[in-house]
Amino acid sequence: AQSVTQLDSHVSVSEGTPVLLRCNYSSSYSPSLFWYVQHPNKGLQLLLKYTSAATLVKGINGFEAEFKKSETSFHLTKPSAHMSDAAEYFCVVTPRTGGFKTIFGAGTRLFVKA
Amino acid sequence: ETGVTQTPRHLVMGMTNKKSLKCEQHLGHNAMYWYKQSAKKPLELMFVYSLEERVENNSVPSRFSPECPNSSHLFLHLHTLQPEDSALYLCASSQVLAGDRNEQFFGPGTRLTVL
Numbered sequence: 001a002q003s004v005t006q007l008d009s010h011v012s013v014s015e016g017t018p019v020l021l022r023c024n025y026s027s028s029y030s031p032s033l034f035w036y037v038q039h040p041n042k043g044l045q046l047l048l049k050y051t052s053a054a055t056l057v058k059g060i061n062g063f064e065a066e067f068k069k070s071e072t073s074f075h076l077t078k079p080s081a082h083m084s085d086a087a088e089y090f091c092v093v094t095p096r097t098g099g100f101k102t103i104f105g106a107g108t109r110l111f112v113k114a
Numbered sequence: 115e116t117g118v119t120q121t122p123r124h125l126v127m128g129m130t131n132k133k134s135l136k137c138e139q140h141l142g143h144n145a146m147y148w149y150k151q152s153a154k155k156p157l158e159l160m161f162v163y164s165l166e167e168r169v170e171n172n173s174v175p176s177r178f179s180p181e182c183p184n185s186s187h188l189f190l191h192l193h194t195l196q197p198e199d200s201a202l203y204l205c206a207s208s209q210v211l212a213g214d215r216n217e218q219f220f221g222p223g224t225r226l227t228v229l
Contacts, residue, residue: 034217043116043204043220090157100145100170102218104157 002027004093006105014113019063019078021108023091026072033074034092035065038107044090050074051096061085086112117141118221120205126227127195135190135224137205145210146188147218148180151202163188164210195228202226 007022025031032051036044048059055067065076074091091105117140127133139146148160162170163182177199179191188205202225206218 036220041222043118043222044206045116046217046219049217100147100159100162100164102147102159106156 002031002093002095002101002103004091004103004105006089006091006108008108009106010109010111012111012113013081015083016080019076019081019085019110021076021089021091021110023074023076023105024072025074025091025093027093027095030096031093032096033065033067034094035059035063035074035076036090036092037087038090039087047076047089081110081112083112083114086110116219116221118205118207118219120203120221120224122224123222124225124227126229127192128229129195129197131195132191132193134192135203135205135226137188137190137221139186139188139205139207139219139221141207141209141219143207143209143219144185145208146182146185147206147208148188148190149204149206151204151223153201157204161190192226195226197228200226200228 003026005024034049035047037047038044047063048057050057050067058064063078088107088109090107094102119138121136145164147162150158160174161180166182177194181189202223204223205221208216208218
């Protein structure tokens with residue numbers, strides 16, 4: 001079985017300060033993990049993915065995430081928030097091999113203050 | 115944008131209507147997905163087609179009927195819906211390689227309102 005928990009439903013930061021969006025997962029098989037972003041009235045855009053290579057994954061727009069198996073975490077970070085980062089972020093887990101079950105976290109709404 | 119288009123973008127229908135949602139992907143992918151996004155609930159995977167065969171069906175009511183005539187097109191046929199079916203319906207596609215499940219590319223969604 002798989003599950004994803006995004007620990008914060010809302011995060012608010014000031015422009016230029018670091019961003020941390022937390023995600024914990026559980027999976028009975030080796031997972032692939034993704035972060036997606038959804039801007040208002042838009043579809044989902046892939047930020048980054050972890051499959052099985054480097055545990056520190058770099059994505060678009062300055063975001064990165066670190067896969068920590070011992071902590072079953074895949075937290076998303078960015079050193080300096082920009083106003084355009086305000087959106088909803090989803091952590092996603094799928095089995096790396098076999099099956100198409102895709103589990104989304106509930107989402108974290110990021111607010112960026114000027 | 116992402117190479118996945120959905121039509122219509124907005125749809126209002128009565129509970130006795132029959133309508134269809136259409137998804138088309140221009141990425142040469144071999145798997146397509148339907149998701150439901152409701153307010154205050156996580157995205158729910160509804161159906162998955164891989165190589166035009168349905169491989170995942172997550173206990174979705176029979177008033178939703180998917181169809182995948184080829185690897186580029188996916189439909190969701192709707193009939194006798196309920197107001198609680200109002201949601202954003204998202205389509206996605208991916209290239210499934212042997213032993214790997216690559217990232218999914220999403221369309222902009224169809225905003226469905228059932229009166």
